[in-house]
Amino acid sequence: MVRHWQHNVTLYQLRIFLAVLRHRNYTHAAEELHLSQPAVSAQVHELEHLLGLALFEQVGKRLVPTQAALVLEEHARKVMAEIEAAADALESLHRIEAGRLSLVASTTIGNYLLPVTLALFHRRYPRVEIELTIENSQAVYEEVRTGRCELGLIESRVEALDESLLLTPYRRDELVLIVPPWHPWAHLESVPLAALREVTLLWREPGSGTRSVIEAAFQQAGIQPPVTMQLGSNEALKRAVAANMGVAIVSQAAVAAEVTAGWLSTVRIGDGALQRTLHLVQRRAGHLSPATQAFLALLLEPEAEQATNKAPDR
Structure with a gap:
């Protein structure tokens, strides 16, 4: 037949x-x-x-x-x-009783800001599988552009943004100077940006969102501090500063535990001039899954931001 x-x-x-x-x-x-x-x-x-x-x-x-x-x-x-x-x-x-949440975040967001939010999400939607990839900001764009991840979270935006991507601001973040507790600046409320020319400033690697913000601030102020040492993570920066190898600029969220423990001190730069906007990255033509939509709604809730601000990083 x-x-x-x-x-x-x-x-x-x-x-x-x-x-x-x-x-x-x-x-x-x-x-x-x-x-x-x-x-x-x-x-x-x-x-x-x-x-x-x-x-x-x-x-x-x-x-x-x-x-x-x-x-x-x-x-x-x-x-x-x-x-x-x-x-x-x-x-x-x-109903978000199943599914997968696939995120890619730049280093500071992925290591220090997202874990608390993901814990809240998991309590609400325990059957959703969560996958978080941590990259520098440049790599986040590529992960989202190629569709390997539905949603990205970055600390700095690029000038020539791919037209297929959409950026949405979602919260503010302040960068602070970290110094050893015995450093002469440790008890100061703030130091001017120009003062950083006089110390050994430790940097993150090129492509890092934190580094991009710092470079832009120096350029705007007409300052060219020397790059004497660059390290590939916030953890490496913090350990180097604690070992008195120099000072560094990191997100306030990245150093909460060390400050609480008395290992490091934070100093504001100027009047808090090093502020940055954190952004969400998604494809313009993409359709977000119900799980990702639920995560976005949670991310923008005041409860999630308050919990993130209070939580230590370890």
């Missing part, structure tokens, strides 16, 4: 077929399905025509299934069960 029928049989026909098989009667099947009896019998006859096989024989007032009907029943039930399972899975995604 030519198997062209498999492309023409519909779920509607299979549903009607199974109802007729249950009742062994067109009229009773029609009542269950809220259809007319002629509509039900017409669909069964069309299905028989597509298959090239009879599905029922009329014996008195009852329909008796043929061997073909019994074979089709087994597979039709599997098909309908799979459709039902797919509907349940999609509904779970819609």
